[in-house]
Amino acid sequence: MSVHMHDHERSAAVSNRVKSLVARLEREGITTEAELDSLVDSFLLSxxxxxxxxxxxxxxxxxxxxxxxxxxxxxxxxxxxxxxxxxxxxxxxxxxxxxxxxxxxxxxxxxxxxxxxxxxxxxxxxxxxxxxxxxxxxxxxxxxxxxxxxxxxxxxxxxxxxxxxxxxxxxxxxxxxxxxxxxxxxxxxxxxxxxxxxx
Amino acid sequence: MTLVAGTRVRTREQRTGGHTRLPRYLQHAQGVVVASLGSFPLPDAVVANPNDPRQSELYTVAFPAWSIFPDGDNGTICADLFEEYLETES
Missing domain, CATH: 3.90.330.10 (Nitrile hydratase alpha /Thiocyanate hydrolase gamma)
Known part of the structure; x- marks a missing residue:
C-alpha cells in the first residue's frame, strides 16, 4: 500500500469539498472566490x-x-x-x-x-x-x-x-x-x- | 477548580465516537501539571453543539517519555489537556 497515494486521495477529497462549499457560498451571494483569495492573501502577507x-x-x-x-x-x-x-x-x-x-x-x-x-x-x-x-x-x-x-x-x-x-x-x-x-x-x-x- | 503546577494527574480514557483533543497515546497516562493556560470552550462539546457553553481549564501536562513509550527516549512529552480529561492523583 502506498501511504503517499492515500494522502493524495484524501487531499483530493478535501479539495473537492472546499470547491463545493465555495460554489455554494457564491450561489447564495455570501462571498466570492476573489474575496476569499484576498482574505487569504492578506492573512499570509503578515x-x-x-x-x-x-x-x-x-x-x-x-x-x-x-x-x-x-x-x-x-x-x-x-x-x-x-x-x-x-x-x-x-x-x-x-x-x-x-x-x-x-x-x-x-x-x-x-x-x-x-x-x-x-x-x-x-x-x-x-x-x-x-x-x-x-x-x-x-x-x-x-x-x-x-x-x-x-x-x-x-x-x-x-x-x-x-x-x-x-x-x-x-x-x-x-x-x-x-x-x-x-x-x-x-x-x-x-x-x-x-x-x-x-x- | 484550578490545578496548580506540580499537581500529579492521570489522564482518562479517550472518548470514542466524537471529537476530542486528548490523543489516544496519552490516555491512562500519569503526568504532572506544569502550566495553567486559562479557560476555553471545551472542543469536545463545541463540535457537537456550537452553542454549548461549557468551558474547561486548559493545562500543560508533562509526561516522562519512557512511561508513554517504554522503548522510546529519555525525555519528556508535554501536551495541552483540558481538565475534563484529567483526574488528580493523591
Whole structure:
C-alpha cells in the first residue's frame, strides 16, 4: 500500500469539498472566490518566518525581551510590533533550548502550527510519519533531519493539542558575539524554530 | 477548580465516537501539571453543539517519555489537556 497515494486521495477529497462549499457560498451571494483569495492573501502577507527569526535575534541580544518572551510571548510580540490581531485567541508559547534540554514541536492530532510567526507549515510537519514518530523516537527523527544531539541532552516534545501554539528559541551559536541583530536573524532557520535544526 | 503546577494527574480514557483533543497515546497516562493556560470552550462539546457553553481549564501536562513509550527516549512529552480529561492523583 502506498501511504503517499492515500494522502493524495484524501487531499483530493478535501479539495473537492472546499470547491463545493465555495460554489455554494457564491450561489447564495455570501462571498466570492476573489474575496476569499484576498482574505487569504492578506492573512499570509503578515505571516512570515522572518517574524520568528527577528524574535529570536532580539531574544539573543536583549535579556529583558527574552524573559518576557518566555513568560508571555503574546505580549513580547506586541512589543515588537508584530500584529497578532488575526490570531487574537491564540496563546503563543516560546520554549528555550539549553545544553541540557532540546525542544521539538509537533501536533499529533492535526497540524497546529504558529503560522503568524513561521508562515505556512512545511509539508513534512503535517505528514503522518512525522506526527507519529517524533513523539515516539524524537532522537532518531532529529538525526534524520541532520541534528545529532549529545546523549546527555534530554528532549522535550511539545504536542500542540489545544489552544496554544509553540515556537522553539534555539541556542545562540558560538562565535556570534559581535553579530548585529539582523546578522543573527539571518542565521535562524524555520526548522530551528520547530526544533528539527540546531538554529 | 484550578490545578496548580506540580499537581500529579492521570489522564482518562479517550472518548470514542466524537471529537476530542486528548490523543489516544496519552490516555491512562500519569503526568504532572506544569502550566495553567486559562479557560476555553471545551472542543469536545463545541463540535457537537456550537452553542454549548461549557468551558474547561486548559493545562500543560508533562509526561516522562519512557512511561508513554517504554522503548522510546529519555525525555519528556508535554501536551495541552483540558481538565475534563484529567483526574488528580493523591
Amino acid at each position: 505571516a512570515r518566518p522572518e517574524n520568528g527569526y527577528a524574535i529570536v535575534a532580539r531574544a539573543w541580544t536583549d535579556p529583558s525581551f527574552k524573559a518576557q518572551l518566555l513568560d508571555d510571548a503574546n505580549a513580547a510580540m506586541a512589543s515588537m510590533g508584530i500584529d497578532l490581531s488575526q490570531w487574537a485567541s491564540v496563546t503563543l508559547r516560546v520554549v528555550e533550548n539549553t545544553p541540557e534540554n532540546h525542544n521539538v514541536i509537533v501536533c499529533t492530532l492535526c497540524s497546529c502550527y504558529p503560522i503568524a510567526l513561521l508562515g505556512p507549515s512545511p509539508s513534512w510537519y503535517k505528514s503522518l510519519e512525522y506526527r507519529a514518530r517524533v513523539v515516539r523516537e524524537p532522537r532518531k527523527v532529529l538525526e534524520e533531519f541532520g541534528l545529532t544531539l549529545p546523549p546527555q541532552t534530554l528532549i522535550t516534545v511539545w504536542d500542540s493539542t489545544a489552544e496554544a501554539r509553540y515556537m522553539v528559541l534555539p541556542m545562540r551559536p558560538a562565535g556570534t558575539e559581535d553579530y548585529a541583530e539582523d546578522e543573527l536573524a539571518a542565521l535562524v532557520t524555520r526548522n530551528g524554530l520547530i526544533g528539527t535544526a540546531p538554529v
